[in-house]
Amino acid sequence: MARWLLLKRDEPWESRLQSVDRFLAMENLRYPIVLKPDEGYRGLGVKIVHSRSEAERYLGKGRYDVIAQEYIGGYEYGIFYYRFPDEDKGRIFSITAKRFPTVWGDGERTLERLILDDDRAVCIAPVYLDLHRDELFRVPSKGERV
Numbered sequence: 001m002a003r004w005l006l007l008k009r010d011e012p013w014e015s016r017l018q019s020v021d022r023f024l025a026m027e028n029l030r031y032p033i034v035l036k037p038d039e040g041y042r043g044l045g046v047k048i049v050h051s052r053s054e055a056e057r058y059l060g061k062g063r064y065d066v067i068a069q070e071y072i073g074g075y076e077y078g079i080f081y082y083r084f085p086d087e088d089k090g091r092i093f094s095i096t097a098k099r100f101p102t103v104w105g106d107g108e109r110t111l112e113r114l115i116l117d118d119d120r121a122v123c124i125a126p127v128y129l130d131l132h133r134d135e136l137f138r139v140p141s142k143g144e145r146v
Contacts, residue, residue: 002069002070003029004068004069005020005069006038007020007065007068008065013059016066017055017056017059020068027070031051031054032050032071034047034068035069036069037065038064039065048071075097075098076098077095078096078098079095080093101118101120101121103115103121103146104145105141105145110138111138111146112137114140115132
């Protein structure tokens with residue numbers, strides 16, 4: 001399991017950055033590390049940071065609890081965990097390998113059309129259309145992976 005540290009939202013970002021420095025030193029870790037919101041979905045707000053200056057930029061932006069986590073390369077899995085308010089322990093409902101949709105350019109259709117025509121990407125098209133809003137009308141070259 002990756003080593004981690006919770007950075008509380010009520011701490012100033014400078015203090016949270018110092019906590020990251022101490023965490024790295026105590027755990028004998030180096031960059032890259034992962035910074036991510038303590039609560040979230042579909043990887044929103046998750047960032048692999050490669051330097052202290054990137055960590056500073058990330059921590060300076062948000063006012064939410066953040067997890068600083070050891071970066072471990074390889075495949076990523078999502079764990080769907082739930083707990084009812086009146087129970088002491090929760091349950092793991094599923095473990096899913098994360099394979100994000102990829103579309104391949106054909107040199108003819110726009111990125112928007114490729115997303116809407118893809119069986120997986122279309123399921124959460126609003127997310128992908130917003131994420132790529134600045135390049136939706138670009139036509140990826142044939143064989144280009146997006």
